[in-house]
Amino acid sequence: EDQVTQSPEALRLQEGESSSLNCSYTVSGLRGLFWYRQDPGKGPEFLFTLYSAGEEKEKERLKATLTKKESFLHITAPKPEDSATYLCAVQAGAGGYNKLIFGAGTRLAVHP
């Protein structure tokens, strides 16, 4: 069964304190791994897609990496506005389409 597990469930950081969020997955035939950011009361907002082990992508203070079993979202020198829930999802599906299977998310709080 396809599964995504994120850790930690919650993370509290001081402004400027770098850290990493983990997403481990088991899926038959990974087509893509997605990172989304979700603010309270809003829908998920796309951050990155990774397709193959060794791939890395960066955006401002965020960097996503991918191995054959897990992905990391590295946050460098975070600011309070980075506070949100970060969701990881894998693409899986038969029949040529790609529903997303999500983890439960990591709730990040960055304090000044």
Added chain:
Amino acid sequence: GAGVSQSPRYKVAKRGQDVALRCDPISGHVSLFWYQQALGQGPEFLTYFQNEAQLDKSGLPSDRFFAERPEGSVSTLKIQRTQQEDSAVYLCASSLDWGGGNEQFFGPGTRLTVL
């Protein structure tokens, strides 16, 4: 530019009532997905449309849930005889390509509370 919109944003229903949730995807997007998000959890897949064709409804929790996209644009998720366990945020997402292989754009969701 217009993103994915959903209405209503909030819906309170008494147990046993029927509800209808609307999704307006980004114009021209072929793929449309519905997800259910319980409090503190990630979204869970409900159903998928490619234009007007519902290609996968394996995630619908029961036969009380029904979705349609008759003209390949606007979609409606209907829940009959609502139960308390149906309380959740219902998210709609659309994607430009066939199969939703690229980025899925999410709407803000409809928060359903069943009393």
